[in-house]
Amino acid sequence: MPRTPTLTTSKARMLGRGATRRCAALRHRAPVPPYFTMVDDCPGCGLHFEREHGYWAGALAINIGAASAVFIVTFGVALVLTAPDIPVGPLLAILIR
Numbered sequence: 006m007p008r009t010p011t012l013t014t015s016k017a018r019m020l021g022r023g024a025t026r027r028c029a030a031l032r033h034r035a036p037v038p039p040y041f042t043m044v045d046d047c048p049g050c051g052l053h054f055e056r057e058h059g060y061w062a063g064a065l066a067i068n069i070g071a072a073s074a075v076f077i078v079t080f081g082v083a084l085v086l087t088a089p090d091i092p093v094g095p096l097l098a099i100l101i102r
């Protein structure tokens with residue numbers, strides 16, 4: 006009876022299996038595509054690989070936070086350097102670009 010592919014092992018173990026090019030679920034070696042190539046299903050056991058919902062939410066939040074921080078710091082430095090005649094319109098046009 007074939008084993009049902011499941012992902013019940015720890016994430017560290019799955020990362021180790023992936024680094025050694027083994028199946029994350031069953032630890033078997035299969036005709037694996039090259040590194041950094043995502044396949045839809047494991048060629049050995051058929052386990053379907055799919056990103057979870059919200060996979061990109063963390064990266065999106067970090068990107069928005071970093072961009073906001075750069076904007077605020079740059080705008081603050083520009084305000085301090087150009088005071089008291091602050092060219093708000095040109096500054097915003099340059100920073101929002």
Ligand SMILES: [Zn+2]
Pocket residue numbers: 010028029030031033035047048049050051052
């Ligand atoms: Zn597999």
